[in-house]
Amino acid sequence: MKNKINLFLVEYAINALLRRGWKHFFIVSIFTFLIFLLSSILFISDAIKLELNSTLNLLPEITLQRFVGGKQSDVPIERMDALLDIEGVSRAIPRVWGYYYFKPAGVNFSVVGIDAYEPQYKEALQSIVDTVDVKALENKHGMIVGEGVKKVLSENYYKDFFNFVTNDGRWEKVHIAGVFHSAISLEANDMILLPKKIAYEIFGMDSNHATDIVVKVSNPKEIPMVVSKINLLYPDMRTITKDDIRVSYQNIFDYKSGFFLSLFVVSAFTFFIIVYDKLSGLSAEEKKEIGILKAVGWSMDDIIKEKFYESFILSVCAFILGLCISLFFVYGLHAPLLRDIFIGYSNLKPSFDLPFSVDGGMLSLLFLLSVPIYIGATLIPTWRASILDADEVMR
Amino acid sequence: MIVLKDIRKVYATPSEEVIALDHVSLHIKAGQFCVLKGASGSGKSTILSLIAGLSKPNSGEVIVDGKQISKLPDTFSANFRRAHIGFIFQKFHLIPTLSVKENIIVPLIPENLTQEHMEERAQSAMEKFSIAHKASSIVKYLSGGEQQRVAIARALVNQPKIILADEPTANLDAKLSLELIAIFEMLKSEGVSIIVATHDPLFFELACVDSLIEMKNGAIIA
């Protein structure tokens, strides 16, 4: 209130920091590095979560898979009618899709079959499909591919067609009719869209079967009821709801970032000790300075304040520095190395952009995880310095 | 006016207890020039730091200008020190990596003055001791005489009523010592009390010295 900040004291503190730059250099670099690591990890995991959530929101309410003898197998399409009869189900869509392993690059493509007359199970896909003429695609025997796929294929000299090896060992030559971009890049990147007919051939599937069925329920509250009805009707079908997927994703990411955070807690503790130790050892010159300050009329309070300003300025600078480096690393360089740990899917996946997801909450989290710990570590050394006997300087 | 009443000061070292002052009483009137002399270890510095409130007695009272300084809490004794006492040390005790001006304003910092006020006080102190032309030079590159003037300017920047000097001439040659004494004389004429702890015989025959106190083994003998 009345005691406004003493700018001369702040100036003195900055000056003291500059004078003893070498002493702080070590601490500041470790601290900056810790903050950099911490914020990078949190930025990445948050960005992925955001990406996943936006993907998840577009997902169908219920996915039905058929299991025979514990293995997933194709679903007969005639089951559709019974499903549509269930009250609350607004739509059921059979899907034909699968992964295609492309050996030369060691990556998996997701191959999705599309149909001219059938609506797609989600909007993003629909919007891609809307831009192409599926009939023409069928006639041309062509496909459209995600950007990542295009890149991998052209690296392997497939410029305008690709030879799929079908289930029974034949070659199926398909033209690349187009490339699509997508806002939800996380999964669209490795996707190949082609007419259902070709998909059936590549996977060697019966054309009256589907890989799985997605069910739309208009009222989310009815989902549990619909699920129980389906289970009763088809005991061999497994129902996966959007919530199941959401929770399992959440768990994976919380597990991964939890692992890093516990590492962080350990390093923060170590750091606390290092700072404590480093600041506790005052050189003769520093002791003398404190003695002089006291002799010319500084109180313990003044010295504590000055030291506090020192550590506050230092830690905030390190914080900002670490944050900036990490922002650049994650959003500028797309987080090489670190990102792989989090994503760890096929080699294709990592090429998506991390959506920017830094907000006030995130910044305050990072701040609270770092600066108070540094300042906490300086409290006791600061106090120790302030109680030094001034008559040391008399000798 | 400075009064020491029956002061005992014991330093506890790990090995033994050193009795630095043993029932010392002292009375120095305002405006006096007082010299403390005595062998090394006789307790001169200890008396100065007690008067300044930098250390506290084990028993007895230290009263400076009517204030019982030994009983004051730290903030108050610091304020008192800042307002009333200027220190001049044996080795100048400047902060070597700061400039002349920065050294001189150090005692003013806790006051939280305005910028102009601060400038003005620093400027007048520097001019008084003719060091203003070196205002932004780093102290450790100055000559001994210049450093001494900076130390004096710093001690006087708050216009204290009491000057405490601990071996002020120990590192000075004869010419500079005489200059310092001249400054003390000038200050005395301005009504400032001066207490000097020294071995330097130069101080013993000065006409301006009002009292010469001799110490031995923590007691006053003359």
Next chain:
Amino acid sequence: MTMTPEIIALLMLDALFLFFAIIAFVLSVRIFVKWNRHATTPVQYALEKQSYLVSVVIKYIFVLKIPLFLFFIFTCDKLSNIITGAMCAAGVVNSVEFGLYLTLFKIINLYLFGFWLIVNRADMQEEKLPFTKLKFLLFSLFFFPLVAEIGLEISFFASLNISKIVSCCGTLFSAASTSYLALLFSVDSTVIVGIFYFFAALVGVAYFLKNRLVFIFANGMFAIFAIISLIVFFSTYVYELPTHNCPFCLLQKEYYGIGYLMYSTLFIGTFFGMCGGILEELTRRSDVSFFTISIIFDGLYCVIVTLYPVVYYLNNGVWL
């Protein structure tokens, strides 16, 4: 047990606080027992020095506690995305039986620590350090609610269960609620709003009459009824929904985080009103600035909450 980064941050700082609080507690008890202002013993000098460590530590804890309180609510708010059924912090806080007590302890501790700091300040302003014994006694006592808070917080996060379905604020803050909160809704909201403005007016009157005790009392009641009236009446105008009575949703982005402003003004106003008043009672010296700050922030709070219904009425021509 869920480990989000926010929870780890809170727990880590809790551990730090506990560590420092224990040091401060031990020193406080020692200082309280052995303090003798007239002694010239080395022990007394050492105690004087240690008293600085205690105040440094308490300042550190308090200064962090204020943003951490908001951060705690923010964390709960964020958790409400994961926990089924919870729409805002209220649901998360209430998903554990003692969640509300934890919040209560957090608020009380803010007042207690703030009070300690102004006592400390008053103490240091006098040569005789008249309140030193008192302030260290106070901290020896305040230590326990702090430990309780930290303990509650740790067990709160330990017993949070994401798969458990909790109620949202809609049912918690309504007459249908099973808790004592329902009691609030059985009283007519105009009565509560009336009481709120009555105490607001009383604060004003006490200020002009310079009656300290009335001022303290009025501020205390003002704080309580401000919260109650906020829940039963004012919040509905913020949400523009007659059935939404949550004191936590105010903090969300949709409402421009107006809650942060409301709660900070309310806290500052009532803190200086009560604690400042009690301090003046102690020092027997009046420090007009405390009461002035208090009346300004109390007033500000009143203006903010009053504006919501008034603006609503002006726009729509009806009351909710």
